[in-house]
Amino acid sequence: MKVVVLGAGVVGMAAAYYLAKDGHEVTVIERHSEAASGTSRSNAGLVSPGDSTAWASPAALKTFISSLFNPDMGLKVRFSLDPHFYLWTLRFLMQCTQGRADANTAVKLRLAFYSRQCINALQAETGIAYDERRKGILYFYRSEQSLAAGAKHMQYIADRGLTIEVVDRNRLVELEPGLAGVRDQLAGGVYSPLDQTGDSYLFSSQLTAVCKQKFNVDFRFDTVVDGLAIEGDKVTSVRTSQGPIGCDAVVIAMGPESALLARKVGIDVPVYPVKGYTATIPIAEDKGPTMGGVDEDRLIAYSRLGNRLRLASTAEFAGYDRTFKPTDFRTMFKTAHDLFPGAVDEGKALCWAGLRPMMPGSVPVHGRARYANLYLDTGHGHVGWTMACGSGKFLSDLIANRKPEIDPAGLLYRN
Structure with a gap:
């Protein structure tokens, strides 16, 4: 056929x-x-069943309102005359009940687990290389309060088959030596060993x-x-x-x-476009992270792709606009300097913005x-x-x- x-x-x-x-x-x-x-x-580079939680949830409206007053938040909305944006938003809000959030998360997790098996089988069949690493991903938090909320949040996925380990700051640095310089600034995290990274x-x-x-x-x-x-x-x-x-x-x-x-x-x-921003920066072999991670309090993800660091952040509703400006990467670069002192030269960064095709649920x-x-x-x-x-x-x-x-x-x- x-x-x-x-x-x-x-x-x-x-x-x-x-x-x-x-x-x-x-x-x-x-x-x-x-x-x-x-x-x-140029996405975050994460192959992550651990990131299967549906965006639409009871907390989504609170996050949306907060974003209107905090320009450094990961969520941004540029109001538009596009009627499809408002229709999509209405459908999104209809998915924000706890029941729909749980159901959508379960479906995403099922597909993510299956897809992880498929990509690894495909790689074994074809021998293709894409700077892949199968070391897991760390989802880490900067306060005890956010760590407790994050661990509870991840437990729903864990109860449905995802292996996780809730770790304190010492275990976190044991898993990721690249974070040793900021150990005292972090409360701990959730380690998902089944997650992996690679360059799509x-x-x-x-x-x-x-x-x-x-x-x-x-x-x-x-x-x-x-x-x-x-x-x-x-x-x-x-x-x-x-x-x-x-x-x-x-x-x-x-x-x-x-x-x-x-x-x-x-x-x-x-499907409606949601803009995301990434920066790809060359790093030395002995510097930076050794696996993928997500700074959950600042909503910034990263992955190590060979001798490159990929940073990703922001969910911006801006229609089909793919433009970007230097200030869009300000928080991203600041966080990278905080997490990996001396590893990042933002002057060598390749910056990019692209559109994610989001469904309401x-x-x-x-x-x-x-x-x-x-x-x-x-x-x-x-x-x-x-x-x-x-x-x-x-x-x-x-x-x-x-x-x-x-x-x-x-x-x-x-x-």
Whole structure:
């Protein structure tokens, strides 16, 4: 079957790999000149089942109000005339009950666990390298109060299968010597040994080569998707800037742009862009962290990618604006200097901003949407890197009409 995958981010690339492995004739269409040039270009680098908690929760409204008065908070809102922002916000608030938060978190965790298995199996099968480290991730706190709240928060995930260790400041530094200089400033943390890190851009680039060489996947870079040609209940071709491309099935994996295309064919996919900022800084071999971490009080994540430090922060509602300015990285750099004295030269930082495709309940959507041969694989939010391979394998099972290896409850698209 000829399957056209729209989008060559890490989610689209994973889908293309599993579909091609199934024997399909796969074409990938991407508006950029290479894979992982949009949302997947520069994320936090965390493959983190430990970060599966749904954003929508009873505490979300309090956080939103606080953000209006504190410009240094991780959440920022730029008010807009876009009606889709207000509709998305309403849907988000409807997911903020404790019952919905728990249910959404459970679905995310199930997919994250499965996806971690898939990415490690894929790496073993292909031999690709992407500065991966399987040392776990530390979620740490600066006060006893926030540590107690964080440990309680993580216990819900632990009760559903995530291995965690609540650690004091001494054990924290034992696990991560890179934090020795700030031991007295930290209360402790939660260590998730099953979490890991890696560079999604390198992963996607390496996977592109595998798909070309082993499976003869056809990549159409520098090609813009204009729409879908539909006859009856099927998509017959994808309309692009380079002309129509025929298909037997289409997968929408376009990240934050997924909703824009879906609307053109009458499908409601409630994905909205949430901007995040990252900085990538070269560091010496003997300096900085040895594993991934999250400063939970300042809402700043980091990972070690070879001899690079990747910093990430902020969830900003600013529509499809990808611009940034130096002040957007002020708190990020200050925190990096605090945590790793002498390791960071911000003058050498490669700064970036990208858009996360967020669903109101933080759970991505998969499967058939309205038309018999149109499929979704989108809406992964801030954990697209974590969930990409599990989503791709799950989608390939759906397209092949196989029983999925993972329970599909909560993951399938509903009109």
